[in-house]
Amino acid sequence: MSVPKGHVRSALQSRLLDGMIRKVRSPTEKWKILVVDRAALRILAAALEVNKLVDEGITIVEMLDMRRQPLPRIPAIYFITPTAESVEQLAQEASTQYQSFHLFFTGRLPDFLMDVLRRNTQMLRKVKSLMELDTQFLALESRVFSLDRPAASMPQLYAEGTKAAHEEMTVISERLTEACKVLAPRVDWCVRCDATSNHSRTVSSLVKEQLETARLERKVKDHEQSKNDVHRNNNGQEDDQEDGDEITKATLLIVDRATDLASPLIHEFSxxxxxxxxxxxxxxxxxxxxxxxxxxxxxxxxxxxxxxxxxxxxxxxxxxxxxxxxxxxxxxxxxxxxxxxxxxxxxxxxxxxxxxxxxxxxxxxxxxxxxxxxxxxxxxxxxxxxxxxxxxxLNLSKLAVAEQDLIIGRHSDGTKIPPDEIVESITEILRNASIPIDHRARLLMLAFVVLEGLLGLGGENSALAYSATFRLKLQRSGFENISDITPQVVSAVKGLQMVLSTAKTGLEAFQAKQKPLLDGEETVAAKLKQKYARRQARKNLKKVNAARRRRHGLEEEGSLHYDVARYHPPLRSVMMDLVDDELNKEAFPFIGAVSVNSIIASVGRVSLGDDDRTSGDSIEYHGRFGSGHIRGHSAAVAGMFKAIARVDSDKSATSDEDDGRFRLAERGHLYVIFVIGGICHSEVRSMYEVCRKREANLVVGGSHMVTPETFTKVLSAVSDPVERIRVMLPPLPLELAQSRAARARTMAAGAEKKPQASVGIAESDADETHDSEVHDNSFSAERNEAEVEVVTSYKKSRLRLFGRRKK
Missing domain, CATH: 3.90.830 (Syntaxin Binding Protein 1; Chain A, domain 2)
Structure with missing residues (x-):
């Protein structure tokens, strides 16, 4: 199946169809049942039209947590998330529910949940395949994806007293790595981060380590296959390489929502x-x-x-x-x-x-x-x-003009706005009860963002941010004392201030590293010199930003003719600079190479149970990463890891400086921008503009899709623990309506009497089967031990679900 380069939805469709539905074949049955849980249905519905599954032999889609009629003559495909609730429900399935069971998980199945599955031995004897697809993200559009973290990132990352920040960053890194491997599975990724954000640096390091692990594993696999001369062409590539995959280079840039809090709040008129x-x-x-x-x-x-x-x-x-x-x-x-x-x-x-x-x-x-x-x-x-x-x-046009004047600091004709004028305009709108409080609150929070004076992603700020008069008048206005203000708005303002404080701390730490005190002494003279140097740097920055705006074509935009559409998200300038290879390498550094020894130590260890030591052929996985990694490493594989890394080091001499000097061609280069904390629709619009102007292969993603309403709730959850619990609840389930014809077809197929025939384990096409992979079609109850085929990122291995049967 040819997948357009950079097409998120097509890539995920290919993984779901070729890696799951089309792998399940039955010589006696045409139709199959698809059983999903709530989270897996969201992934499936975002990538495929559920009604079109009938073309692939899916006669009906059923929910795992609902009561279902037994259909013992039809094979069933289970597409579920590896959560305790879903696995527990799966473990309670009766062996007579379906003819055979094909288990597909959206991500890595932990070992303790594998132990839960081992309890139902009768069902396991009818399990024909088990697979971890690594598809824990939503393909919202052709070039937009989401990790489906329902407003959970920012409350966990920025709320005081929470210990879940590292856990949230780990989940984000694992799901983001899965998305990268689906988009460009055979490309060596280059990872960059925002140096002003601790969260960006941490997530980038985790993703770089996991992508580097996947790269080394891919080279090990290619080395083994080339040694056996199995399905290799003259160019040294696999036969199953997709013809439509033109991606030769890939860059991932990870930024933080806290560095730009204005874009989700401002009214967008697309x-x-x-x-x-x-x-x-x-x-x-x-x-x-x-x-x-x-x-x-x-x-x-x-x-x-x-x-x-x-x-x-x-x-x-x-x-x-x-x-x-x-x-x-x-x-x-x-x-x-x-x-x-x-x-x-x-x-x-x-x-x-x-x-x-x-x-x-x-x-x-x-x-x-x-x-x-x-x-x-x-x-x-x-x-x-x-x-x-x-x-x-709602008279939103007047409110929108005030937002544009505030965030830019200039009138539509380019003249600076007097502080008295903008403060009076803001106060008048905030006290206008005819405008809903939710919309006025966004102007209030925008004022706090401008007042903080953070440079943000694009290196630009409102002209009012450096005005002491504006700051003084805004603080004295007392406009926050609005008569009809709601508790949720008060919590949102407090949460915004907490996030701004964290972002300011990161920015100051970055600036301190870039411009330390002169002579290393904190003298009065040194501080005055530093203050003068920063003032000069600010003037130089204005000149640089003016040149950037001309290079980015912002002065030529048709939207500048509208007073309510003068503002462009800072991420647009970052995208332009990234595509033009002009992105500041100090503000957005490359993540260096990862130690091979740390990769080998973190991927997994070999562990043999008491029942396995007699056979010596079972490996248990205890790695920290997802299912795209080898289940266990022997000394030979570890040595091969080091040998391949040594060869790569001799060829390219990889280092941070080399990454910084490496200029990438636009053709065949995939750029992925990921926003921790969610991406908004104005940034999506900007991404398509950059793709059109530069003909770039650009993809954007975020922890979730941000709308002004959800963003206000997220900020409220940062400061309010009660609202945090409410916001972090999973989204409401999708309403899946089945047609009467589908149910009638399913009942007819299930009631049809046919001679019992053994259903083989799901296999890939004959030309995709390697000699090193194991296929076993004799899944009978007379065997001494029950085994099931496990496929991890299309690399197959054997895993015993439970030990030998006691005689």
């Missing part, structure tokens, strides 16, 4: 961002956000349609990043053109005498698709008008 900000959307259905619109055929009824459909909605792809008014004009224009050209709608305005048989036949054939297209056009026009009407009703 269609996609505005819809998620102002409309009532339903997120409990597969396929993303859904919206309820009036039914054109029956005014008393409504219908729910999918708002974001990147694969099957050309209008959505055309207008989702456009300014809201431009999007509405384009939607009307496209809809009018559709009515004039579509066969089914073209004949509606004609008399019966003007319609011939040919036109009538074309209209009948086009009727089903035409009605679906018409519903999509009507949905987008309804959503756009709702966004505009809500904006006018």
């Amino acid at each position: 269609y996609q961002a505005m819809a998620h900000d102002l409309l009532q959307l339903d997120y409990q259905k597969p396929g993303g956000a859904h919206i309820e619109i009036p039914d054109t055929n029956n005014a008393s009824k409504t219908k729910t349609l999918q708002l974001e459909n990147e694969d099957n909605d050309s209008l959505w792809n055309q207008i989702r990043l456009a300014f809201i008014e431009e999007a509405l004009v384009e939607a009307h224009k496209t809809f009018k053109n559709f009515l004039e050209t579509d066969a089914a709608f073209k004949i509606r305005g004609k008399d019966t005498s003007e319609v011939d048989i040919k036109d009538m036949g074309a209209a009948v054939r086009a009727l089903p698709d035409s009605q679906k297209s018409a519903d999509k056009y009507a949905m987008h026009i309804h959503a756009l008008k709702s966004c505009l009407s809500t904006c006018h009703e």
